[in-house]
Amino acid sequence: MSIDTEERRAGELTAREMLRWTWRQLTSMRTALVLLLLLALAAVPGSVIPQESVDSLGVTRWKEQHPKLTPIYERLDLFSVFDSAWFSAIYILLMVSLVGCFVPRILVYWRGLRAQPPAAPRHLTRLPDHATYTTDDQVAEHLEHARAVLRGRGYRLRDDPGEAVSAERGYLREAGNLVFHVSVLIVLVGFAVGGLFGYKGGVILVEGSTFSNSLTQYDDFAPGSLFRAEQMEPFSFTVDEFDVDWLESGPRAGMAQSFNAGLRYQESPDSAEKNYDLRVNHPLSIGDTEIFLIGHGYAPVVTVRDGNGDIAYSGPTVFLPQDASFLSFGVIKASSAQPEKIGLEGLFYPTYLMVDGDPVTVMGDDKNPTLSMLVYTGDLGVDSGTPQSVYILDKSNAEQVEGPDGKPFRVDIQPGQTVKLPDGLGSIEFEGVKPWTRIQVSQTPGKEVALAGVVLALIGLLGSLFIRPRRVWVKARREGEGTMVEVAALDRSGNGEMMEILEEIVAELRRTERA
Amino acid sequence: MGAEEGGGVAVATGGPEPESTHRVEFLGRLGFLLTVVAVAIHLVALVARGMAADPNRVPWGNMYEFTISGSFFVALLYVALYRKFRLGWMAPIVLAFVVASLMVAVIWLHEEVAPLTEALNSYWLVIHVVSAIIATGAFTLGGIVSAMYLVKMRKGDTTTGPLARVPSLASLDRLSYRIHAFGFPVWTFAVLITGPIWAHEAWSSYWNWDPKEVWAFITWVVYAGYLHARATAGWRGRNAALLALLGLATLWFNFIGINYFSSSSQHSYAAPAVVERIPG
Numbered sequence: 042m043s044i045d046t047e048e049r050r051a052g053e054l055t056a057r058e059m060l061r062w063t064w065r066q067l068t069s070m071r072t073a074l075v076l077l078l079l080l081a082l083a084a085v086p087g088s089v090i091p092q093e094s095v096d097s098l099g100v101t102r103w104k105e106q107h108p109k110l111t112p113i114y115e116r117l118d119l120f121s122v123f124d125s126a127w128f129s130a131i132y133i134l135l136m137v138s139l140v141g142c143f144v145p146r147i148l149v150y151w152r153g154l155r156a157q158p159p160a161a162p163r164h165l166t167r168l169p170d171h172a173t174y175t176t177d178d179q180v181a182e183h184l185e186h187a188r189a190v191l192r193g194r195g196y197r198l199r200d201d202p203g204e205a206v207s208a209e210r211g212y213l214r215e216a217g218n219l220v221f222h223v224s225v226l227i228v229l230v231g232f233a234v235g236g237l238f239g240y241k242g243g244v245i246l247v248e249g250s251t252f253s254n255s256l257t258q259y260d261d262f263a264p265g266s267l268f269r270a271e272q273m274e275p276f277s278f279t280v281d282e283f284d285v286d287w288l289e290s291g292p293r294a295g296m297a298q299s300f301n302a303g304l305r306y307q308e309s310p311d312s313a314e315k316n317y318d319l320r321v322n323h324p325l326s327i328g329d330t331e332i333f334l335i336g337h338g339y340a341p342v343v344t345v346r347d348g349n350g351d352i353a354y355s356g357p358t359v360f361l362p363q364d365a366s367f368l369s370f371g372v373i374k375a376s377s378a379q380p381e382k383i384g385l386e387g388l389f390y391p392t393y394l395m396v397d398g399d400p401v402t403v404m405g406d407d408k409n410p411t412l413s414m415l416v417y418t419g420d421l422g423v424d425s426g427t428p429q430s431v432y433i434l435d436k437s438n439a440e441q442v443e444g445p446d447g448k449p450f451r452v453d454i455q456p457g458q459t460v461k462l463p464d465g466l467g468s469i470e471f472e473g474v475k476p477w478t479r480i481q482v483s484q485t486p487g488k489e490v491a492l493a494g495v496v497l498a499l500i501g502l503l504g505s506l507f508i509r510p511r512r513v514w515v516k517a518r519r520e521g522e523g524t525m526v527e528v529a530a531l532d533r534s535g536n537g538e539m540m541e542i543l544e545e546i547v548a549e550l551r552r553t554e555r556a
Numbered sequence: 557m558g559a560e561e562g563g564g565v566a567v568a569t570g571g572p573e574p575e576s577t578h579r580v581e582f583l584g585r586l587g588f589l590l591t592v593v594a595v596a597i598h599l600v601a602l603v604a605r606g607m608a609a610d611p612n613r614v615p616w617g618n619m620y621e622f623t624i625s626g627s628f629f630v631a632l633l634y635v636a637l638y639r640k641f642r643l644g645w646m647a648p649i650v651l652a653f654v655v656a657s658l659m660v661a662v663i664w665l666h667e668e669v670a671p672l673t674e675a676l677n678s679y680w681l682v683i684h685v686v687s688a689i690i691a692t693g694a695f696t697l698g699g700i701v702s703a704m705y706l707v708k709m710r711k712g713d714t715t716t717g718p719l720a721r722v723p724s725l726a727s728l729d730r731l732s733y734r735i736h737a738f739g740f741p742v743w744t745f746a747v748l749i750t751g752p753i754w755a756h757e758a759w760s761s762y763w764n765w766d767p768k769e770v771w772a773f774i775t776w777v778v779y780a781g782y783l784h785a786r787a788t789a790g791w792r793g794r795n796a797a798l799l800a801l802l803g804l805a806t807l808w809f810n811f812i813g814i815n816y817f818s819s820s821s822q823h824s825y826a827a828p829a830v831v832e833r834i835p836g
């Protein structure tokens with residue numbers, strides 16, 4: 042194809058030729074290979090730069106640390122590589138190339154299915170893998186043997202009774218290859234459907250609280266671009282209790298095990314209540330939606346009384362674990378407190394212990410729960426109108442409360458205790474601790490399609506890799522007393538050790554001859 | 557062991573004098589026998605490690621266990637394919653590799669037996685990890701063959717010296733292909749079928765592009781590239797061998813690099829905090 046394009050200069054190509062040339066290039070094996078390698082290369086940044094969809098906290102932290110690079114990276118979509126235009130461009134090109142490559146191949150294969158094996162070349166001994174021997178059989182007799190032997194080995198025979206036998210097997214290899222490549226497309230379709238129509242939402246629920254499946258109830262919600270709210274199924278559930286086993290000994294002592302959230306759920310407002318033990322690796326399916334247990338933590342129950350003695354805040358507050366020890370960080374905002382608002386920020390120690398003068402938590406179980414918080418007052422930013430995270434206290438305009446010694450006042454408190462704040466601000470009462478669970482709810486349409494696609498791809502691949510397409514020819518002619526036989530074999534994939542196969546076949550031909 | 561191929565070494569040597577052929581054959585067979593015994597002991601060690609945990613479990617919860625399991629499968633595959641592909645010539649390389657891996661595991665990576673974290677406690681994990689380790693073993697073996705291909709290509713076909721026993725370039729290329737052709741579907745099964753099924757049960761999405769998955773995908777694509785390269789004019793031979801080594805590099809990087817350097821990977825064995833992740 043490149044011959045006639047090289048003879049003329051590029052300017053002399055007609056648009057049509059240009060198009061055809063481009064198409065040929067795009068659908069060539071070499072382009073496919075280059076695109077595959079590009080795809081691998083393009084995925085690399087997705088693993089070294091934090092990705093919005095995997096680790097949005099990491100993205101925020103990264104952006105804080107690299108203020109100069111951030112705009113450039115954002116421009117290049119480096120925080121969402123796998124949704125970026127350039128990544129998509131590579132795989133779309135690959136898919137176009139694949140379709141362009143395989144549509145003709147499928148047609149060729151279809152036509153070739155009923156075709157006969159090609160006739161024997163004139164000189165079998167010119168093929169790289171060949172053998173000759175002589176036999177006492179008559180020509181026709183021996184060729185009939187050869188036919189039987191090859192048929193027995195699964196070869197398809199050309200029906201031209203003559204001086205030669207032409208046989209071929211392994212037609213399914215190309216079928217496997219076609220199935221594999223088409224399945225890659227199927228997987229992509231399934232994956233895309235999930236991305237477009239699915240959704241994934243997370244919510245943190247304190248033990249005892251109820252969730253009903255509507256947009257407003259989620260803490261975070263990531264819909265696909267074609268997601269419609271009507272897809273959401275009208276179920277609801279309550280986390281009645283949450284249990285964890287804590288390992289008390291061994292190298293992983295202090296770690297949690299066997300998480301179990303006891304759910305009571307209704308598939309729709311007027312269906313019966315059922316129970317389900319939600320555990321890791323054991324999601325609950327309701328219709329097309331699945332519910333997963335993916336995290337847990339502690340919510341200290343705290344009551345804040347203001348300067349007037351009125352309750353300004355009361356209830357469990359979700360604290361976020363900082364590491365596997367479940368040392369947790371949280372804030373409490375009593376913004377209705379009078380005369381001054383009260384804000385608390387600090388740490389929760391599930392099993393508090395002083396070690397060398399430093400407070401630590403020795404394990405994640407809440408054996409000795411302790412809150413240690415600093416107090417702020419004044420403008421907590423809650424009235425500014427901009428939505429605020431419940432996990433962050435805006436201290437930019439707030440005032441830190443100091444103790445009589447002039448040092449920041451710290452509330453160190455255990456369940457059942459109450460601490461009075463300085464300056465008649467009010468008091469803090471720590472009533473107890475409740476566990477919370479993080480529940481993920483998701484719909485992933487197309488996942489069965491994707492699964493079927495990969496399974497099919499694997500089957501195709503096995504065929505493509507392990508079926509050896511082979512052609513075997515046998516020719517015989519009378520020479521003096523006996524019959525001179527030539528056998529040649531060709532591995533069309535070029536990957537097999539044909540000599541072995543040839544030896545086997547020859548051995549079998551000669552064995553039947555002797556028998 | 558059949559006399560005609562028992563000493564794969566002898567088959568490959570070409571033709572020293574008869575007496576020494578006899579000795580080489582005998583030593584080759586003895587060496588192979590010792591290897592088989594070593595692999596059996598290696599297996600016992602793995603099983604014991606799994607039974608030492610309470611409750612009993614598969615021994616692949618951390619880097620130490622992954623390393624001893626991975627090197628076991630390299631050795632096992634070597635022994636299993638020894639006769640079919642006449643791998644005697646590979647013995648020094650494969651065994652040196654396995655011994656080195658075991659030393660690294662014992663000296664630097666050793667950890668006490670511990671129960672698995674919750675999310676790892678699933679039979680999909682067993683299938684997923686077994687197949688990933690088998691594929692890793694196969695790719696490692698295939699990579700060694702490809703590396704030898706490149707070495708032999710530079711040094712040329714010699715009939716003397718250590719390279720004399722190494723098969724011809726064409727056989728190395730085919731051998732490498734056949735080992736990779738075994739590893740690739742197994743890797744596909746591990747990474748694109750059982751992995752997503754497990755991920756879906758544990759974390760709700762079957763594919764998250766978390767760093768471990770990204771690298772598993774990269775490895776898959778590079779090996780697909782290798783298989784393509786063998787059918788693409790101008791890419792056969794040397795370039796295909798280079799791609800095989802690139803694939804192996806991505807595979808090992810995933811195992812070593814991501815476990816240690818990535819904090820966001822949910823697969824990180826170095827910090828097994830799957831369910832305890834801070835909600836984002």
Ligand code: HEM
Nearest residue numbers: 068069070073135138139142218225505506780783784787
């Ligand atoms: C999504 C991208 C692709 C992937 C993952 C992929 C993967 C593979 C794999 C693993 C094989 C090996 C099977 C074997 O050796 O028989 C293969 C073979 C093949 N691929 Fe692809 N491929 C892709 C795209 C393409 C494209 C775009 C083309 C056409 C330009 C193509 C043409 C071929 C051909 C002709 C073979 C058979 C090679 C042979 O005869 O050995 N592939 N592909």
